[in-house]
Amino acid sequence: MRQPRTGEKKELNKLARLNTLAKQNVSNGGSRTELEDGIAMSEFTYQYDIFLSYASEDRERIRLLVERLMAKRWTVWWDQRIPTGREYDEFIEEQLDTSRSVVVVWSSISVTKRWVKTEAGEGLSRKVLFPVMIDQVKIPLEFRRVQAANLTQWQGNEHDEAWEKLIHDLTTLLGEPATKASFNKKNIREAKPRSSKEGGRDTPQQGGKKIPAKSREVVVPSFHENAWTHPIPNGMVLIPTGPFLYGDEKREVTIDHDYYMDVYPVTNGAYREFLEAGGYDNQTYWSQEGWQWQTSETITQPTFWDNKQFNGPDQPVVGVSYYEAEAYATWAGKRLPTEQEWEKAARGTDGREYPWGEEFDADRCANSVKGERKQPTPVGTFPEEASPFGCQDMAGNVVEWCASWFNEKKEGRVLRGGAWFLVNPEDFRCAVRDYYDPRDRDGLIGFRCAQDAP
Incomplete structure (x- = not known):
């Protein structure tokens, strides 16, 4: 009997695999319409x-x-x-x-x-x-x-x-995807806000202790069938629901919703619109604690608003408290991201150390590692450091306020991202956390906004 030639053997192997897949499809509840001489001629999964x-x-x-x-x-x-x-x-x-x-x-x-x-x-x-x-x-x-x-x-x-x-x-x-993932549901316990204390500090400094993020088991997925039919807001990117590797432990957790994230931190130019719209005079945009703090301290603008080192229109706004960032976000029809939302936007789903990969690169972000940068840089200066989802300035430039409390004791609001003043490559990793009192207004601190997707 003549043996199959190489090309024929390849085709026979391919058809045999299709036949096996067709059988598997039937055993899993799929349908099969035709089979001739052991070769699957029908559709398979x-x-x-x-x-x-x-x-x-x-x-x-x-x-x-x-x-x-x-x-x-x-x-x-x-x-x-x-x-x-x-x-x-x-x-x-x-x-x-x-x-x-x-x-x-x-x-x-x-x-x-x-x-x-x-x-x-x-x-x-x-x-x-x-x-x-x-x-x-x-x-x-x-x-x-x-x-x-x-x-x-x-x-x-x-x-x-x-x-x-x-x-x-x-x-x-x-058209429609070939498969859709299924998940198990668990509950998420959200931290509740606390009342603020009087006081705060207004000078640039490095702030709280750096502590690696501790991941929690959070698996609460959902699937929004129409999430992709809505246009993405200008200046934002879509972060889809699904699992990602979180924290230093790189444990898989799942954010249960699609959301949008600003590509860049909020700039002085954008924040000026909030100021000129009377944002500091309208209680509607402020939380109760924030309004009490702002009025009692007679806060009318960011700390370094008139400082030429920090007030370029394309530089990220700094010297804003958590309350000011929160008020701006409300005025803009957005919100501050949770720290899990921030980290997923920064590192993607694969648990990378930095937005661009595994190795630190001082030329990819605003930092003082080489002693060359004495101030925040205009946003978008380092497009090569963009995260897998397209967010920029997430390692360097400014650390950013997040909506999450740092711990169960509510010792401060979470800050994420490296900053222009920092020199230790460790501080620029996606998993590193910091915290400040929500009243603090530091020259290293800015923010970006998030928004729920439909």
Whole structure:
């Protein structure tokens, strides 16, 4: 009997895998319409919406792309680690076969990789190839007939023309996600506010003791079917509900809601609008404790409002108490983020040490490590330090007020993020916490806002 040739053997192996998957689908309650000679001809349950083909050297560069695709509720296979005992080509073929589409990322490195071309070829043959270009490169000839989304300048902007076209094309093919995660529900105990004490301090200083975040088991997920039909507010990014690795322990916790987060800390220019709108004269925007503090201390503007070191229009506003930050957020129709919301926005879902990765880099953030920066920098000065969700200035520039109490004793409100005055790389990690009394008004402290998504 003639033995199958290499190409035939590959096809038979592929069909055998599809047959096995079809059987598994039936056993799990799925339907099957046709089976001929042991070969599955019917539909089967795909494991992934998107197979991401890329060069391993580009892994850190494409994290934002992966996060944004996953934020659309699509399942993405992009982990190139192969299980022990599995052959590379067989395992990759299996992931390709069980993915509904192939997104290939063309870079100066990937265009030279044989495996990337092979994977892209599979997508092309199935008419489910979606090319993305992150470097200005000459795409291999056989793939040039498929228009690539030019994301060479993309930094996470949801309204970028090329990004919108890519999402539109993927949605046309994929529609609803292939799978939806299921979760177990537990309760969250929220800390309640306390009454403020009189006093406070108005001088720039470093403040409370740095303590690594202690994660709690919080798993309260929900799925908002219509969360993606609403436009994202200007200057904010969407952080989807779901698990992430939290604290120094990197324990998986889940935030149970979609929310928006400001891309940048609130600037002096934005805060001026609050001042000019009479924000300090309107009790509507203030908590009871905040209003009592503000009126008793005759507070009419941030501490360093007239200091040229701190009052540039694009610099983050500093010298504001927790109460002032809270009042601004209320006036703006937003709120202050909890510390878990802040940390997820800063580090993404993978537990990275810094917004950009695992290693500290003094050139990626406003800091005094090299003794070069004596003040906060204009927001957005370091776009390369953006978090996986696209938030900037989250490691350096200013530490930021969060809505959470620091501990059960309510010794102060949480502060997150490094600051321009700090020199220890440890202080810039996503998991590090600080706290101040809510009346404190420090030259290191600013804030950004969050907002609940529909």
